[in-house]
Amino acid sequence: MADLDGKRLIRIGMLGCGVVGAGLAKLIAKHRPDFHRNGFDLRLTRVAVRDTRKRRDCDLAGVEVTTDVMAVAGASDVDLLVEVMGGADLAVRAGCTALARGVPLVSANKAGLARCLPQYIEAARQGSAAIGFESAAAAHIPIIEVLERSLACEEISLIKGVINGSTNYILTFMERAGCEYEEALADAAAKGFTEADPRLDVEGIDAAEKLSLLALKTFGAYFHPDRIHTEGITRITQADIRLALSLDHRIKLVAAARRAGDSLSLRVSPALIHRGELLADVDSEFNAIILEGPSFNQLTFLGKGAGQLPTASAVLNDIVRIVRNPGAGSLPGFARAGAESLKLAGTDSLALCYFLRMGIKEGADRAVLSALGKQGLPILSHSAVDHNGSRFLGVITDIVEESRILSLLPEVGRLPGVAGTPVFIRLDKDNYRDIVEREQSAYFGASLQRQSGAGV
Numbered sequence: 101m102a103d104l105d106g107k108r109l110i111r112i113g114m115l116g117c118g119v120v121g122a123g124l125a126k127l128i129a130k131h132r133p134d135f136h137r138n139g140f141d142l143r144l145t146r147v148a149v150r151d152t153r154k155r156r157d158c159d160l161a162g163v164e165v166t167t168d169v170m171a172v173a174g175a176s177d178v179d180l181l182v183e184v185m186g187g188a189d190l191a192v193r194a195g196c197t198a199l200a201r202g203v204p205l206v207s208a209n210k211a212g213l214a215r216c217l218p219q220y221i222e223a224a225r226q227g228s229a230a231i232g233f234e235s236a237a238a239a240h241i242p243i244i245e246v247l248e249r250s251l252a253c254e255e256i257s258l259i260k261g262v263i264n265g266s267t268n269y270i271l272t273f274m275e276r277a278g279c280e281y282e283e284a285l286a287d288a289a290a291k292g293f294t295e296a297d298p299r300l301d302v303e304g305i306d307a308a309e310k311l312s313l314l315a316l317k318t319f320g321a322y323f324h325p326d327r328i329h330t331e332g333i334t335r336i337t338q339a340d341i342r343l344a345l346s347l348d349h350r351i352k353l354v355a356a357a358r359r360a361g362d363s364l365s366l367r368v369s370p371a372l373i374h375r376g377e378l379l380a381d382v383d384s385e386f387n388a389i390i391l392e393g394p395s396f397n398q399l400t401f402l403g404k405g406a407g408q409l410p411t412a413s414a415v416l417n418d419i420v421r422i423v424r425n426p427g428a429g430s431l432p433g434f435a436r437a438g439a440e441s442l443k444l445a446g447t448d449s450l451a452l453c454y455f456l457r458m459g460i461k462e463g464a465d466r467a468v469l470s471a472l473g474k475q476g477l478p479i480l481s482h483s484a485v486d487h488n489g490s491r492f493l494g495v496i497t498d499i500v501e502e503s504r505i506l507s508l509l510p511e512v513g514r515l516p517g518v519a520g521t522p523v524f525i526r527l528d529k530d531n532y533r534d535i536v537e538r539e540q541s542a543y544f545g546a547s548l549q550r551q552s553g554a555g556v
């Protein structure tokens with residue numbers, strides 16, 4: 101750290117200068133007068149990229165550009181390292197090298213952080229260095245800072261959200277264009293809305309990495325993303341979308357961490373969300389996060405979860421926070437009592453409301469519904485749609501154990517009026533009956549049976 105006309109000069113090394121890195125370079129130039137007003141200056145001194153000859157979407161005049169990532173991480177004229185290159189190998193080694201020698205790190209790399217968190221914690225401890233990763237969790241929603249500071253002593257029972265913009269775009273596109281998943285994925289990829297490897301988005305891996313970071317800050321316990329129950333959106337069909345809509349729901353990829361006593365359930369999976377709920381209206385690249393706790397009931401955050409400026413701006417705010425308060429770091433952060441005794445709950449212990457979709461033969465609606473009732477499936481709502489020459493029935497159940505749903509599916513598939521194997525999708529709300537009853541008493545005063553279609 102050097103002095104510049106009485107202002108503290110912080111020399112920044114940056115690993116990566118792609119979408120986020122170029123955005124950060126532009127924002128640093130733009131906000132220089134703000135830095136000066138606060139008695140410091142930020143200067144980009146070294147940048148590492150893969151290809152030094154590539155044209156960049158920012159001005160790198162006077163910056164030493166290299167392909168040597170470790171040299172930037174170890175340079176004596178770097179006061180703070182920014183990692184916006186991604187990956188869980190070289191990027192992690194470089195970030196940890198800087199931390200271990202006392203250089204603060206600001207990283208947008210959710211994969212590296214979520215997969216190698218213990219390494220970062222150990223390196224930060226060795227170097228007594230701060231780390232900021234606001235941009236890695238939900239880009240421009242300042243949720244890490246809120247959990248770390250504003251809600252440090254809050255008892256939180258649930259954090260859940262729509263935290264992957266690409267899957268949200270794909271599901272929104274399927275709904276609006278009436279197309280199947282593959283066509284929507286191709287559109288998202290063509291518009292640059294998916295990661296270079298789209299499986300990271302559509303299989304829920306990106307959301308699981310973010311959930312791992314969010315759960316760490318919410319409950320104080322670290323669980324590797326591979327331990328999170330993760331399902332993507334690849335099996336969602338147009339029939340699911342249309343049935344969900346006709347049952348007054350939308351389908352979203354929901355990431356949720358719920359604590360009950362010493363048990364923590366961590367889950368990323370598609371879910372039907374009732375259209376009266378805020379999460380149902382979060383479209384395209386927007387993210388939303390909902391917190392629940394006994395003293396505040398519910399808190400909601402909505403904002404841009406990806407993109408050049410939202411992400412770069414979150415990186416810059418982390419840099420400024422560390423520059424203004426060098427002791428402020430986010431790892432391991434505010435410790436929460438009882439975190440070490442938290443155990444991961446499996447999905448086998450779940451009991452929720454479920455949506456079941458099945459192909460049915462012409463004219464078999466009533467017979468199938470009646471057979472489902474005889475099998476003991478408690479049905480709250482049902483609807484049928486015709487799509488591509490086939491008929492599909494969708495039902496929403498009352499609360500049932502997931503193990504029961506799983507054991508019933510093959511039996512349902514063997515019913516005479518059913519064509520093909522049925523699939524299930526969880527409902528976002530544990531208790532859909534609450535929603536139905538609340539709506540009825542508020543608007544209709546009608547019976548549950550009337551709202552739910554034909555009684556079963």
Ligand SMILES: NC(=O)c1ccc[n+]([C@@H]2O[C@H](COP(=O)([O-])OP(=O)(O)OC[C@H]3O[C@@H](n4cnc5c(N)ncnc54)[C@H](OP(=O)(O)O)[C@@H]3O)[C@@H](O)[C@H]2O)c1
Nearest residue numbers: 116117118119120149150151184185186208209406407411
């Ligand atoms: N984009 C978003 O909206 C967003 C949102 C939240 C978090 N993030 C995270 O931010 C990070 C960066 O994302 P991005 O969208 O900016 O990625 P990007 O556009 O692909 O940029 C990656 C940069 O890293 C450089 N790089 C990659 N591997 C390298 C290596 N082995 N050696 C040297 N340089 C290397 C690339 O160099 P070249 O340019 O020479 O290829 C490029 O400049 C990722 O961890 C991502 O998950 C992104």
